[in-house]
Amino acid sequence: MGETAPSNSVQVDIRDVHKVYERGSERVDVLQGVDVEIRDGEFVALMGPSGSGKSTLLNLIGGLDRPTRGTVRVAGEDLGSLGDAALTRWRAENIGFVFQLVNLLPVLTAERNIELPLLLTNLGKGERKEHVAAALNLVGLSGRARHYPRQLSGGEEQRIGIARAIVTDPTLLLCDEPTGDLDRKSGDEILDLLHALNTEHGKTILMVTHDPHAAARAQRTLHLDKGVLSTEPTP
């Protein structure tokens, strides 16, 4: 499979997004007029200090939360126009999430964990198995299908997490510090895998990270500080 260059079509388009949390009488402006554009097939890193609003921005793009003001358009859909149920369905079909702490269900084997998003589709048992096998193969862990999370290393767990994120073939992968809990070697393997998913399979990736080494693997890096996107270098 050859490398895929970013196309001109826009995958993520965020305009003047504000997010305010109110805790009692206290008002916290987490995001203050953020504008972001991510094109199809891009691999973008999002950096910033703790509390800068990175995860909040990721949640808004993934449809896990709604902005106080502004528009979030992802994969051509204005998320503000979707009701809760429609947003949940949209998320299942379009977004793959990779978490820092992986969050595999400890009671399920690797293959059952990967199968979870497929349970929401109309695929039959046989088809689900095929998709799971393909995802496992892609992350190089076909031999670990029947292992429980506790029987896997940190790096393997994260690979299974990535397999779960891509098993429904979403166009956008949202990764929240995917290497944050791993040693350098395992972290590099995960970054290699994300890079391959981006270049060989055309996945658009937005990765939140604290690690400049990880951010360096992305095509461009966005910096968020106190809810304001400070720079957006061009690729």
Added chain:
Amino acid sequence: MKYLHLIWRNLMRKKLRTTMTILSIVVAFVLFALLSAIRLAFSMGVDIVGADRLIVIHKVSIIQLLPISYLEQLRRTDGVVDATHATWFGGIYQDPKNFFPQFPVEAEEYLRLYPEIVVPEEQKQAWLADRTGALVGRKTAERFGWKLGDRIPIQAPVWRNKTTGSAWEFTLRAIYEGREKGFDETNMFFHYNYFDEGRIFGEGLVGWYILRIDDPQRAAEIAERIDAGFANSRFETKTTTEKAFLQAFADQVGNIGAMLTAILTAVFFTILLVAGNTMAQSVRERISELAVLKTLGFSNRLVLALVLAESVVLAGVGGALGLALGGLLVEALGSSGQIANLLSVFYFQPKDVFIGSVLAVTLGLVCGAIPAFRAMRLRIADGLRRT
């Protein structure tokens, strides 16, 4: 069905806790089965009596007798299609603890009024032909090991015999079974003529009348007319449906149904707390996992359904095991001598199995309701922060 594996694996997350909870539910349902059988025993077959039968007793009480001459008048009453009588004999077989009911009856009439009594034709004819013959229920015959042709000596403290004093003797000529499960198979019936001619006092008097009416809807009207017809006589009557009659008889023991319901309510309330706590704890422990499921696209309703399903499976497994074990225990106790001696009807009826099943599902839904709503309302961002 595709979520069954997920539901089961979540239940098996803490095997010991789940097992303990299931065991507590099992115990509750075993108790439910036992108490249902006891309630049935004390209802004395109220649930299965014929709707078209009336009972006529003395207005004062059932121990006051009525004249046999009433029979023809009752038969002529509009709406009455058949009639017979019976009397409480109250005899003792060898020892007072060997209690079973005996009744002198008009044999053919009685069998006509009670088609529930099933007697092999040959034995029936043998009974009808023998003046001292007795028809005995299967349970009583088995209890004392009686066979056809056996002599049955009965001591009668009340109805003394003109020639033999308190001793009466009968010959077992027929053994009956109930047409349906739950019909009392402990009674002994013998010929009224033998009884009436032999007794020292009370000649021409009977305990109560049993009537078959043409339309159960007319029961109240016919009963009223009968009682009005005998009003201001020496033997005033009180006519009720057989169901009401038996219920009043059963109520003499006390309101067993209410007592058992109170016990079961206490037991199930406790189980509700135990199982509810298990579910609440189980959900609390995996808030972040539920948030992950929602992130993956599991809707709020689906998460609600999954938690409720877990709770229903928990209660369902416990309930099914409890009902099965309870049923076996009731069966074993029912066929053991001691219970059979005490209670004429003792079994776990299908209706109660159904009620138990509904109870198990309801228990599951109620136990899971609060944790399931909590899981449904969980905000993803909050749940993920718990990681």
